[in-house]
Amino acid sequence: MSRIYWDSMLFIYMLEANPTFGPKVHRILNQTVNRGDTLSTSVFTIGEVLTGPRRRGSVSGVDAVRKYFLSGAIEILPFNELTADLYSSIRSTSRVSQADGIHLATAAESSVDIFFTNDHTLRKLSIPGIKFFADLDGKII
Numbered sequence: 001m002s003r004i005y006w007d008s009m010l011f012i013y014m015l016e017a018n019p020t021f022g023p024k025v026h027r028i029l030n031q032t033v034n035r036g037d038t039l040s041t042s043v044f045t046i047g048e049v050l051t052g053p054r055r056r057g058s059v060s061g062v063d064a065v066r067k068y069f070l071s072g073a074i075e076i077l078p079f080n081e082l083t084a085d086l087y088s089s090i091r092s093t094s095r096v097s098q099a100d101g102i103h104l105a106t107a108a109e110s111s112v113d114i115f116f117t118n119d120h121t122l123r124k125l126s127i128p129g130i131k132f133f134a135d136l137d138g139k140i141i
Contacts, residue, residue: 002037003110012049024137025136028116028138031138037113040107041074041077041103042102044102046066089105104130111129115133116134
C-alpha cells in the first residue's frame with residue numbers, strides 16, 4: 001500500500017469534469033482505490049479547490065467540495081511547524097511558487113511514495129521525502 005499525493009489541479013480537473021484531463025485523473029483514482037493506496041493532499045488543497053465554485057457564486061459547488069474532502073476518502077495532511085521549516089528549505093533552493101512549495105513540503109513531510117502533478121517543472125525536482133513524481137499518464141519519474 002502506497003501513500004499517493006495529488007496536487008490541487010488533479011482534484012480540480014476531476015471535480016470540474018475537465019474534458020482533457022478529467023478522464024486521466026479518474027483512471028489514476030480508480031487505480032489508487034483498486035490497489036488500496038492512500039490518497040492524500042494538503043489542507044491547502046481544499047482552499048484552492050474551493051476558489052472556483054466561490055468565484056462562480058456556486059453555493060452548491062462549495063458545499064459539494066467541502067463534502068468531498070470531508071468524506072474520509074482522502075487523507076488531509078496538515079501544514080504545521082515542521083512543514084513550514086521544510087517549505088522554507090524548498091523555496092530557498094528551488095524556483096517554485098508559494099503554492100507549489102506548500103504542496104511539496106506537505107508531501108515531503110509526510111514521506112509520500114508518489115506525488116502526482118501535471119506540472120512538468122515539479123516533476124524534474126528531487127525533494128527528500130518524496131520517493132517519486134508521476135504525471136497524468138502514469139509516467140513515474
